[in-house]
Amino acid sequence: MPASDPTDQATPDAQPEQRHSHVLIIGGGMAGMAAAIKLKQQFGIDDWHLYDNREDFGGTWEAVRYPGCGSDVPGMWYSLSTDLNPNWTQSYPVQEENRAYLHGVAAKRGLRDHATFSALVQSLVWDDESKMWTVSAHDIHTGRQYRHTARLVLMAIGGLVLPQWPSINFEAFAGPCMHTAEWDPAVEVAGKRVVVIGNGSSGAQLVPALLAAGATVTQIVHSAHWMVPRALDKGLYKVYQAVLRRSTLLMTALRWVMAGVVDLQFPRFTTASGARGERARQQAEATAEAYMRSQAPERYHDILVPKFRIGCKRTIFDNGYLASLHDPNVVLVRDDVVEVTADAVVTKTATYPADVIAVATGFNYYNLYARIDIRGRDGSISLEERWSRDGMYAYETTMVDGYPNLFFLGGPNHATGHFSVICTIENVLLYVAAVAERVLRGTATTIEVAPGAYAQWCETIASALKDTVFSTPFGGCTSWYVYGGHNSTAYPWSQVTFWRRMTHPQWAELLLDGRPMTAPARRRWAWVGAGAVAAAVVCALLV
Structure with missing residues (x-):
């Protein structure tokens, strides 16, 4: 709460x-x-x-x-x-x-x-x-x-x-109810039914961790997000460990190169870049969609793949979330929450029993x-x-x-x-x-x-x-x-x-x-x- x-x-x-x-x-x-x-x-x-x-x-x-x-x-x-x-x-x-x-x-x-x-x-x-x-x-x-x-x-x-709480009354819920911005690490999730509300960056990080801790997860989402792989997860990090971290000059140079390369992506965020930007958007969207479809279960593709342009919402860097949806202990649904009872989250179409509610609806900027x-x-x-x-x-x-x-x-x-x-x-x-x-x-x-x-x-x-x-x-x-x-x-x-x-x-x-x-x-x-x-x-x- x-x-x-x-x-x-x-x-x-x-x-x-x-x-x-x-x-x-x-x-x-x-x-x-x-x-x-x-x-x-x-x-x-x-x-x-x-x-x-x-x-x-x-x-x-x-x-x-x-x-x-x-x-x-x-x-x-x-x-x-x-x-x-x-x-x-x-x-x-x-x-x-x-x-x-x-x-x-x-x-x-x-x-x-x-x-x-x-x-x-x-x-x-x-x-x-x-x-x-x-x-x-x-x-x-x-x-x-x-x-x-x-x-x-x-x-x-x-x-x-500051947590952004959804306009839902959680007062009736008898168990722990936490926003990701105010998480209580003392709450035990192993063997518990956890309902996660939201699927932005924090929700995408939370779900695999809950599954790894032994929870059964139901994730209720309102909309989709573009997701891309963590491109630097392996190759560049190995170079960093072996060579670059040994020199402040090399680490500084790496930061400049990363900044320059990343900023080359900017044209896809604006119409002012014309045809070049449109090509960049289409390529980025096609690449992201192919990645998402290759990683997530087919039954969730319609829930996960957005219909809007990449960048309209903050893009999520996938840390294993899409692969975790193959776990038999997770269910993903797109629906709107209408009520929270003492032991369940009620949406427009179903009721989901819950021991713990995790609210992953972002921050109040x-x-x-x-x-x-x-x-x-x-x-x-x-x-x-x-x-x-x-x-x-x-x-x-x-x-x-x-x-x-x-x-x-x-x-x-x-x-x-x-x-x-x-x-x-x-x-x-x-x-x-x-x-x-x-x-x-x-x-x-x-x-x-x-x-x-x-x-x-x-x-x-x-x-x-x-x-x-x-x-x-x-x-x-x-x-x-x-x-x-x-x-x-x-x-x-x-x-x-x-x-x-x-x-x-x-x-x-x-x-x-x-x-x-x-x-x-x-x-x-x-x-x-x-x-x-x-x-x-x-x-x-x-x-």
């Missing part, structure tokens, strides 16, 4: 502890950790603090622990560029290994000395007189309150944390900031209220006008259907380091996006998204990418474009201490060197 709101545990009458730091980071996952490392490495800043409502660093990998949970991006690429890991034990690391890696980075970098855990942030309020943010937070266990002021705030709240009252220069309206009214957007995925010195890492429209989110976040940090440099160094007090530039960005990205497959009429599906008529999830251009925009800010669209910015002298010709590097990478990929 849905967990209680931890904000109810605050102690309203307690005097808050007063704190201050030059920079405040909210969120202790990969984005928050990357930001902390960036502050130290590039600017020598030790005057920073971090709040996270979990017990330690790790973000999604600290919070989400369902059986079979793991990365669907190769570990060789799914790691911080500052802390490459030569010791991955498998090409697609499981939750425990990802968590251990991040804990190791935190220990190595001394990040815990700057962090407060089990702390839920309730509000951020901008004071235009002091040019400071005031952040209110409290300990979710003790109710202890914190009042923290900071010049600059980095929002590093990950999107894969659009309510990430609903519990945080963020108020900028116009204190009469919160950011959540503004986004609900106008659509959830952020300039260059990271800034909102009227909210000075506030940057989102992994903000609206940062996600792609084909790339590593860590690379995306590190590119955003390149942008933050460039445009906020003077504020970080203390030679300026505010940096923000001009209102006109923000409005133009919102129009441009909304228009560009209409020409993509991401939950559009052209894509042919509906998905969590879109909420309230706005797609605030997907990025409509390639990651080469994203990198270029992050490393080449539109300075005139930004305000430093209220005045339009100009490019720093040392950056005006930086595009020459960057262009040469990009050209070399492209040439290497084409040879």
Whole structure:
């Protein structure tokens, strides 16, 4: 069942502890950790603090622990560029290994000395007189309150944390009922009848693990998903183990090559690529369909194979799910749940007995900031209220006008259907380091996006998204990418474009201490060197 709101545990009458730091980071996952490392490495800043409502660093990998949970991006690429890991034990690391890696980075970098855990942030309020943010937070266990002021705030709240519960009443069920985002490892599933609701990435990882643990599984799904094999599961990982992991330079080069090769897939996500994109889509769909039909039982083909374009929903990298459907202890049905009783899940057409219910319906991306009252220069309206009214957007995925010195890492429209989110976040940090440099160094007090530039960005990205497959009429599906008529999830251009925009800010669209910015002298010709590097990478990929 849905967990209680931890904000109810605050102690309203307690005097808050007063704190201050030059920079405040909210969120202790990969984005928050990357930001902390960036502050130290590039600017020598030790005057920073971090709040996270979990017990330690790790973000999604600290919070989400369902059986079979793991990365669907190769570990060789799914790691911080500052802390490459030569010791991955498998090409697609499981939750425990990802968590251990991040804990190791935190220990190595001394990040815990700057962090407060089990702390839920309730509000951020901008004071235009002091040019400071005031952040209110409290300990979710003790109710202890914190009042923290900071010049600059980095929002590093990950999107894969809050569970998305379906509109079903589970209260009558007598047994354990868990969302994959809030899994209780103490629940025994061996010999139990487990009904799994949902078949996205978490559902596809969960089912084989439940079967391996001795459960009998009924999976109830609402729609299909495109699935492809984990292409790097064997060959490249063997090369990585034998050769590449022995050299940081070789591991870095591998990441660049992987990024370039993967981004060549982007044309299939947009109609702007014309006939080339259509050929890429048709080829990708044909390849995926052939794989799915070759792996899954024939009786499930009509349930599994989608009718929409590949990329409209997030593509699933198969970890053995399709093959597991041959197991006699699993049944797959496409139906709608209408009721949950004390010992069963009732659909429109049948009743399925259950000892345990596992809800694998994804994450609630659009309510990430609903519990945080963020108020900028116009204190009469919160950011959540503004986004609900106008659509959830952020300039260059990271800034909102009227909210000075506030940057989102992994903000609206940062996600792609084909790339590593860590690379995306590190590119955003390149942008933050460039445009906020003077504020970080203390030679300026505010940096923000001009209102006109923000409005133009919102129009441009909304228009560009209409020409993509991401939950559009052209894509042919509906998905969590879109909420309230706005797609605030997907990025409509390639990651080469994203990198270029992050490393080449539109300075005139930004305000430093209220005045339009100009490019720093040392950056005006930086595009020459960057262009040469990009050209070399492209040439290497084409040879």
